[in-house]
Amino acid sequence: MNQDALPPTPVSEQGPLAWSDELLLGYPPMDHRHEEFVACLGDLQRAPDEILPMALDAMIHHLAEHFGEEDRWMEESGFPPRQCHVDEHAAVLRSAAEVRSLLLQGEMAPCRRLADALEDWFPGHATHLDSALAHWMCKAQLGGKPVVLRRRS
Template sequence: MTTVLMGYAPMDAVHGEFEALVASALACPDDELHAALLRVHEHLLAHFGQEDRWMRETGFPAADCHIEEHGNVLKSADEVLPLVAAGRHDVGRSFAAELRNWFPGHADYLDSALAAWLCKRQYGGKPVVLHPRRNPG
């Protein structure tokens, strides 16, 4: 997974941590999967909690949709964890893969708007993200 950068450093840091935890869950052996997904769940609670607080504290206009999506992901995690604990590693791996696939779209559509909102309030302008030049050939 490539780190999705929003240009708001606190968000970028937590996104990098999320991506690393999901990658770890996808790569670990079955006997470590439940523990890896517990770490992902713990991270999601803190990650989403922080973003939800930012939205509420700053009056972010699109907060309801964004917070609802966070809640749906947490609900899925709450349903998956007991299944993995009971030996359904396939469900856990599928969940981790879905998180990996879901995240770029969530970041592009919801987190980018929040990052722009927070940067505008804090710095007076939009975030800037510099990417290395890609070689066309």
């Protein structure tokens, strides 16, 4: 059977999310942000309890910058389906803020669950919403579709 025809393995069966060229979308500024996201998420997932609040704050800071940049790209370029994308970003930020509140009250489990949820959420978000934006931005700025070269292992 053709490997490309197989559905992707859910993240939970693969282990922690790691940056690879499988996550590339072909718009370098977005790919860079996504690589930062994966690194920040890994830091959050590996953080011991005593530094979990700092790791969550770093994740929230990254999310605000990351989503703010994508939201600006969508607004400034007139990206047609931007509202559902912006709304999803806002929902993730709201969830992270709620978890931060709980963490400050000493509840570690919601933070661990948020990290797992972000790990599960990100590949689908990138594949469905961010890839459309990457295509739009490449077309607007470069006049063509994004080109992505992936290594086979």
